[in-house]
Amino acid sequence: MAKCISIVNQKGGVGKTTTCVNLAAALKQKGCRVLVCDFDPQANSTSGLGVDKSAASPSVYDVLINGADVRRAVVSTPYADVIPANKALAGAGIEMIGLEDREHLLRRALDVLRPDYDYILIDCPPSLELLTLNALCASDTVLVPVQCEYYALEGLSDLLTTIRIVKRSLNPSIALEGVVLTMYDGRTNLSMQVAEEVKRHFPGQVYATVIPRNVRLSEAPSHGKPVTAYDPLSRGSEAYLALAEEVLEHNRA
Secondary structure (H helix, E strand, C coil): CCEEEEECCCCCCCCHHHHHHHHHHHHHHCCCCEEEEECCCCCHHHHHCCCCCCCCCCCHHHHHHCCCCHHHHCEECCCCEEECCCHHHHHHHHHHCCCCCHHHHHHHHHHHHHHHCCEEEEECCCCCCHHHHHHHHHCCEEEEEEECCCCCCCCHHHHHHHHHHHHHHCCCCCEEEEEEEECECCCCHHHHHHHHHHHHHCCCCECCCCCECCHHHHHHHHHCCCHHHHCCCCHHHHHHHHHHHHHHHHHHC
16 A cells, blocks of 8 residues: 655745655665656646656546546656646646535545555645645655755745644644755755754754755756656766665665
8 A cells, every 4th residue: 555745845946846756766766666646737747757748638637626537647657657737737726625525635536546556756836725735635744855045944834834734634644754955065054054954943854865956857857757767877866766765764664
């Protein structure tokens, strides 16, 4: 039965999609059955795994709003399976407001697929609205990428408050999977200071693996590949393989 992990941070540009795509590919490379649910209207996880987002049908939008069969929505790629998204998802939050039990639409869809996978990773939009709420209600845990920049911790308290509210009222079993530091540049004092500050705020919950600033990580999506396929020997690839090993170790414990 799959463990479902939402990758969430309402700040944009912190490496959510990069982490989702590359962690998924690294977990598959280590022998896991992995599904990515692209739940961001920008659909970058879809294209990052080599799937044409304009041609993907049915998409996650069709599953939630039009009642499409979620099994038909799954697209297999060499790197991980994916439920694709497209720009139609941008309006889903508004359309879902009138639906019954609207917070649990995604959970009901993914529950059908859980027996087929070891891990389901949900790439969330950069906001705390109904799509993200659906993802949190569908998840066992939350993985938070934090960029090693000046405003790193800004907004994290809002995210943690949202998770507490979801835990109290909608999904009692949700927990923090961990915090991963992204875009780390060991040559700068700022990166090191942010890393220390994040570790102080999240004692024992920050992964030892940090994701470096790496040009190969930036280039890989334009080729429709995770970095583990685009340049297996790059620092970015090594980092995500190490992160995958840490996630596996944590879940074996």
